[in-house]
Amino acid sequence: MKPTAQTAPKPRNFFQDVHEVVRLIPAGRVSTYGTIAHYLGARHGARTVGYAMMAAHTADQYVPAHRVVNRLGHLTGRLHFATPFAMQEALEAEGVRVEEDRVVEFARLFWDPGVELA
DNA sequence: TCGATGACATTGC
């Protein structure tokens, strides 16, 4: 099974799982780091999920990181996009209203993988 | 190869 997975070509990293879950987020909806972490087991700490978003830039597939915000609905990672407005514009383009770097009606647009995918 | 960093969340006092 795993005598020495040192030469593993593609170990199922936690990041890969996060990227997949984020990809499942429908347009016009938003999710949070803690929720995704909890959906994956909540044993990694919410932080790791946020790092996965940054690593999304290195993912083979496109990851709608603009649909992922912190627990307060704040666009924390907007500064990590191509432009600090790319995230807000992307959300508004999908019908999500953003004011003061915060998602309006965030609680209503909230998308829980453990519930919606149930 | 080793050390430090990095898009949050939760608990404790």
Next chain:
DNA sequence: AGCAATGCCATCG
């Protein structure tokens, strides 16, 4: 009730 510190995985230099 509010403030502070810690935990976590992976990638970068």
